[in-house]
Amino acid sequence: MNTQFEFSDLIAGYLSNYNETAKTFSVTTTDGRLFDVSLTANTYARITGNLNEGYEYPGDGMYDLLCQDGKMVFVYGIYYPQKEKNAFEAKVIDFCSSEKETYRFEEPDWWIKQARSIGEFYVNAEFGKGQEIDYQNYRTRLHINGEKKPEHRQETDTISRMVYGLASAYMLTGEDVFLEAAEKGSEYLRDHMRLIDTDYNVAYWCHGIDVKADGSEFKVFASEFGDDYEAIPAYEQIYALAGLTQTYRITGSNKIFNDIKMTTDLFDKFFVDNEKGGYYSHVDPIMFSPHDESLGDNRSKKNWNSVGDHAPAYLINLWLATENEKYGKFLEGTADCITDHFQDYENSPFVQEKFNDDWSHDKSWKWQQDNGVIGHNLKIAWNLMRINSLYAKDKYVDFAKKIGAVMPKVGMDKQRFGWYDVVARTVPDERDVHPFAWHDRKAWWQQEQGILAYQILYGVIGGEEYLKYARESAAFYNAYFLDHDDGGIYFNVLNNGIPYLLGNERLKGSHSMACYHSIELCYLSAVYINLLHTKKPLDLYFKPEVDGFTDGILRVAPDLLPKGSIYIENVWIDGEEYADFDAQKLHVRLPKLTERKQIKVRIAPRI
Numbered sequence: 108m109n110t111q112f113e114f115s116d117l118i119a120g121y122l123s124n125y126n127e128t129a130k131t132f133s134v135t136t137t138d139g140r141l142f143d144v145s146l147t148a149n150t151y152a153r154i155t156g157n158l159n160e161g162y163e164y165p166g167d168g169m170y171d172l173l174c175q176d177g178k179m180v181f182v183y184g185i186y187y188p189q190k191e192k193n194a195f196e197a198k199v200i201d202f203c204s205s206e207k208e209t210y211r212f213e214e215p216d217w218w219i220k221q222a223r224s225i226g227e228f229y230v231n232a233e234f235g236k237g238q239e240i241d242y243q244n245y246r247t248r249l250h251i252n253g254e255k256k257p258e259h260r261q262e263t264d265t266i267s268r269m270v271y272g273l274a275s276a277y278m279l280t281g282e283d284v285f286l287e288a289a290e291k292g293s294e295y296l297r298d299h300m301r302l303i304d305t306d307y308n309v310a311y312w313c314h315g316i317d318v319k320a321d322g323s324e325f326k327v328f329a330s331e332f333g334d335d336y337e338a339i340p341a342y343e344q345i346y347a348l349a350g351l352t353q354t355y356r357i358t359g360s361n362k363i364f365n366d367i368k369m370t371t372d373l374f375d376k377f378f379v380d381n382e383k384g385g386y387y388s389h390v391d392p393i394m395f396s397p398h399d400e401s402l403g404d405n406r407s408k409k410n411w412n413s414v415g416d417h418a419p420a421y422l423i424n425l426w427l428a429t430e431n432e433k434y435g436k437f438l439e440g441t442a443d444c445i446t447d448h449f450q451d452y453e454n455s456p457f458v459q460e461k462f463n464d465d466w467s468h469d470k471s472w473k474w475q476q477d478n479g480v481i482g483h484n485l486k487i488a489w490n491l492m493r494i495n496s497l498y499a500k501d502k503y504v505d506f507a508k509k510i511g512a513v514m515p516k517v518g519m520d521k522q523r524f525g526w527y528d529v530v531a532r533t534v535p536d537e538r539d540v541h542p543f544a545w546h547d548r549k550a551w552w553q554q555e556q557g558i559l560a561y562q563i564l565y566g567v568i569g570g571e572e573y574l575k576y577a578r579e580s581a582a583f584y585n586a587y588f589l590d591h592d593d594g595g596i597y598f599n600v601l602n603n604g605i606p607y608l609l610g611n612e613r614l615k616g617s618h619s620m621a622c623y624h625s626i627e628l629c630y631l632s633a634v635y636i637n638l639l640h641t642k643k644p645l646d647l648y649f650k651p652e653v654d655g656f657t658d659g660i661l662r663v664a665p666d667l668l669p670k671g672s673i674y675i676e677n678v679w680i681d682g683e684e685y686a687d688f689d690a691q692k693l694h695v696r697l698p699k700l701t702e703r704k705q706i707k708v709r710i711a712p713r714i
Contacts, residue, residue, distance in 0.1 A: 232249050249614060275629070356427060415441060419490055446491070653700045
């Protein structure tokens with residue numbers, strides 16, 4: 108039956124059948140459906156540009172681009188009802204590049220430039236352009252244009268996530284302002300948000316602080332976020348380490364390492380379940396017990412965040428910086444736990460994320476109920492492929508491949524590209540597809556998970572299908588999530604790519620958003636594309652403290668990648684070549700430092 112009203116929408120896919128006389132062409136979607144499209148006198152085209160670049164407008168060159176059969180394209184237009192079938196008129200056409208076989212986001216410096224731009228946005232928004240970096244001025248909530256909201260709450264996790272992003276921006280660019288902001292943020296976290304339990308010799312982190320007009324502070328100990336109210340959630344402690352650990356990779360700071368160690372000891376003392384495995388999601392703020400009745404819905408529970416988020420938030424980076432077997436085994440244990448308990452494919456194409464004490468499924472928890480978070484499924488595939496490079500196990504790869512095969516069918520927008528948010532884990536009898544829990548919008552962080560999952564699946568396993576989904580995911584993100592007007596990344600877009608700018612989703616800084624996921628995506632896309640896909644070298648930057656890295660070794664592996672796939676090609680210290688390194692182990696043997704020096708390391712792929 109024909110739709111009897113007009114509406115605008117987006118079609119993403121691959122070009123064919125351009126007819127110069129009729130001014131028509133066709134687009135085939137990722138799942139093979141063919142759409143006929145008409146051009147109008149006012150149709151125009153854009154070529155996706157990076158942040159700080161804007162769009163390129165090819166003008167009449169659009170017609171030459173439409174002749175490139177098989178070229179990826181996004182077409183935004185209007186459906187009109189007609190007697191025979193709906194007509195679709197193109198209004199805006201977005202291309203990923205001007206050349207058929209290339210994608211601008213695969214240029215060697217694309218993601219490096221993007222990381223620099225996002226980092227500059229947050230440094231300028233939080234501290235003022237060209238101003239002293241002072242975390243007394245930091246605010247959790249930022250308006251879309253970077254202006255600070257009037258609230259004076261500083262949340263620990265959002266500082267830590269921003270620190271992670273800025274540390275990663277330094278690793279990619281070597282620009283000192285990013286490292287200065289990361290180091291000052293790490294110090295601020297220690298001095299203002301860290302609490303020490305001397306009885307158990309563990310560190311834990313308050314939810315945040317309120318900064319008063321006179322500069323005084325009021326510590327907010329337990330979480331005030333709705334899902335975790337008046338409890339200490341594991342994920343807040345986990346993400347408190349994200350920025351610290353990435354900064355430690357650069358500096359080797361003994362103070363930072365001590366904070367990390369004491370917090371991982373906290374997990375092993377209070378959150379771990381030594382009998383049944385895994386980590387509890389919450390403890391109460393008085394007795395630090397996961398079983399206290401005051402926890403309510405969060406009592407004696409385990410979930411994706413408390414078990415799986417250790418790996419991407421800090422644990423992989425901690426192993427990369429130390430190669431300490433203790434942290435490696437911790438990482439292996441989380442991967443085993445996820446693989447053994449989260450799969451539920453006899454009942455749903457989505458993993459099970461919420462559990463009771465005995466690993467029975469919890470399908471009644473607050474908003475989650477029996478819903479699946481698409482990004483968490485993709486995040487599992489991405490991280491299992493990383494961990495498999497350290498502890499190779501068939502079950503990790505099999506699980507990751509299962510996710511890689513099933514998610515495009517149930518979590519991807521096959522009409523427009525990009526990844527949806529939260530859907531029902533099972534299909535009701537009256538439906539043919541998994542219903543959305545709330546909406547059909549797309550969040551920036553879930554696009555990250557999709558891009559990285561398929562980039563690493565392709566980079567490690569190979570296969571054109573993985574490459575196709577990696578490119579489609581990255582193309583949608585770069586076409587519609589980059590804010591070319593105010594800078595940074597949009598929180599959410601509608602399914603057709605138009606930014607959704609209401610409520611918290613209008614913000615660039617919030618309880619959920621700093622520059623963690625956006626620059627993490629830049630950092631790891633640069634790693635995976637250059638070193639695994641296009642086989643280009645990648646420069647990384649470090650700046651050890653004089654007494655940092657006490658064993659005298661700077662470990663420079665950019666991520667957990669297949670053994671033997673990369674090596675050190677060159678090293679420079681303050682611009683002068685330096686030869687004391689182990690190319691295969693990815694170790695730089697540090698000279699005796701009397702002052703801090705920048706160390707630039709060129710990582711090259713095995714071709």
